[in-house]
Amino acid sequence: MNLEVALRHRFGAFGLDAKFRVERPGITALFGPSGAGKTTVVNAIAGLLRPDEGRIVIDGETLLDTAARIFVPARLRRAGYVFQDARLFPHLSVEGNLRFGWLRTGRRATQTEFDEILDLLGLETLLGRKPARLSGGEKSRVALGRALLASPRLLLLDEPLAALDAARKAEILPWFERLRDRARLPMIYVTHSADEVSRLADAIIVLEAGRLAAQGSVFDILSDPELGALVPADGAVFPARIVEQRADRLTALGFDGGTLLVPRISRPAGTPIRVRMRADDVMLALAAPEAISANNVLPAEVVAIRTRDANADIRLICGNVRFVSRITQSSLARLALVPGMQVFAIVKSVTLYPQPGPDSG
Amino acid sequence: MEGILHLPLALPPVVVGYLLLVILGPREPIGAWLETHFDIRFAFSWTGAALASALITFPFQYRAIRLGIQAQDAGLAEAAATLGAGPLDRFINLTLPLALPGIVAGAVTAFAASLGEFGAIITFVSNIPGETRTLPLAIYSALQEPGGESEAARLAALSIVLALLGVILAGVADRRLRAALAQ
Numbered sequence: 001m002n003l004e005v006a007l008r009h010r011f012g013a014f015g016l017d018a019k020f021r022v023e024r025p026g027i028t029a030l031f032g033p034s035g036a037g038k039t040t041v042v043n044a045i046a047g048l049l050r051p052d053e054g055r056i057v058i059d060g061e062t063l064l065d066t067a068a069r070i071f072v073p074a075r076l077r078r079a080g081y082v083f084q085d086a087r088l089f090p091h092l093s094v095e096g097n098l099r100f101g102w103l104r105t106g107r108r109a110t111q112t113e114f115d116e117i118l119d120l121l122g123l124e125t126l127l128g129r130k131p132a133r134l135s136g137g138e139k140s141r142v143a144l145g146r147a148l149l150a151s152p153r154l155l156l157l158d159e160p161l162a163a164l165d166a167a168r169k170a171e172i173l174p175w176f177e178r179l180r181d182r183a184r185l186p187m188i189y190v191t192h193s194a195d196e197v198s199r200l201a202d203a204i205i206v207l208e209a210g211r212l213a214a215q216g217s218v219f220d221i222l223s224d225p226e227l228g229a230l231v232p233a234d235g236a237v238f239p240a241r242i243v244e245q246r247a248d249r250l251t252a253l254g255f256d257g258g259t260l261l262v263p264r265i266s267r268p269a270g271t272p273i274r275v276r277m278r279a280d281d282v283m284l285a286l287a288a289p290e291a292i293s294a295n296n297v298l299p300a301e302v303v304a305i306r307t308r309d310a311n312a313d314i315r316l317i318c319g320n321v322r323f324v325s326r327i328t329q330s331s332l333a334r335l336a337l338v339p340g341m342q343v344f345a346i347v348k349s350v351t352l353y354p355q356p357g358p359d360s361g
Numbered sequence: 362m363e364g365i366l367h368l369p370l371a372l373p374p375v376v377v378g379y380l381l382l383v384i385l386g387p388r389e390p391i392g393a394w395l396e397t398h399f400d401i402r403f404a405f406s407w408t409g410a411a412l413a414s415a416l417i418t419f420p421f422q423y424r425a426i427r428l429g430i431q432a433q434d435a436g437l438a439e440a441a442a443t444l445g446a447g448p449l450d451r452f453i454n455l456t457l458p459l460a461l462p463g464i465v466a467g468a469v470t471a472f473a474a475s476l477g478e479f480g481a482i483i484t485f486v487s488n489i490p491g492e493t494r495t496l497p498l499a500i501y502s503a504l505q506e507p508g509g510e511s512e513a514a515r516l517a518a519l520s521i522v523l524a525l526l527g528v529i530l531a532g533v534a535d536r537r538l539r540a541a542l543a544q
Contacts, residue, residue: 046443047442047443048439048442048443073447074439074442074443075443075444075445075446075447076445077443078445079443080443081439081440081443083436083439085436087434087436087437087439087440089441091459100441100444100446101443101444101445104445104446105445146444147443147444150443150444150445
């Protein structure tokens, strides 16, 4: 899988000039403030917008090349698109919506695959309903199923959860997780949400005012305080694995730099886990603290310091894992932290998510 | 184009009838040709009355269809395109069904309005009892005869009832179809 995008487009005061590459399946989050050009990029990939200049190539097939006057129309691109407002066809039942793309695709999924996607997204019980009778979360799931059943070779998701309240989001996020882990599709996911990115994204592309500001793995980008203003991150994420279930009802997670103890997760040893460590949940000490309630104290080295308002984001490295601690500027002065210093990071709590293993990414 | 489609609304119906007579009259080239080759005769027959009514009420129909299509969310057509539907496919399977309530309501309104057509019909197909006499023509004829006032009143009442029914039916059809689409 290889997607190459180079776009130059201008309308009014807004100019887009961005170039990037996605080289593996999984979720690539497209980030940036409003007006950064995210939807323009996604629409250009889908073929809904013809940019002034550009080139889009997927797996060797050119979808767009303005220099060579190539423009493959949207209906032939096999780019599944999940819109923020779902855009279900109101006159068709859920089943009619799901079969719309399925009937029109050249390489139609078999009935078995059809049933699998229904099962993956929990759609069996909704088939006879009209879109007007679906909840917001159900609509998102149907829109996702409809796009998947058209046998796309990549999936474009433009803030698919933005219209949902927190409860509905929590209800649908696990479906996206399952999709990421099972569908083996490259996905471009436009979002503003730190939750969605920390939990789902494998890679991140940051756009600012129509230009590429940063690109990298979710682990690198979220632990980079320099991008703090652009990326709605509240801390780092990194991969870990279950090492052992301990007698004290804790589970030990191994990561590339040490061990974390977390409340019991009933999964076998070796299960990959994604750890989200919020910057606010990491305190710093110059000496190893004794008699302390926190289970996790990690020796780390200060890599970089970025001050903002009354706070300071301290970028740390422990083994090969980077994370961030947010302390006050007053603490920064008291501890006299400088890059290169050895410190102890006291981790108050972490959030854990399923993480696809290397075989499925 | 828009202007031509709306022309029947602005033109005096008598002129529409006159034009039809000039084009499709039995002695005119097109009218004669249609009659010899297809045995179709419009002038002075009920088919001519239907044609004249259709022409006069066409703008109603046209506006209803246009509003039905314009009110649609362009995003749905984009979604259909990303799912593999081409322009004709989108028109048949998305645009038309979504415009259906408007089309049916327009047809019912146009039908109700055509029941009242007078000028175009009397000019094109005359006022032949049992063949081309519409309600207003019948009322007019009744008033021309001595003692026809009660007949005229009866027909006028019928006309009012039919018009009311037409308007109500158009509203019901529109609501029902919209609801059916969403259910």
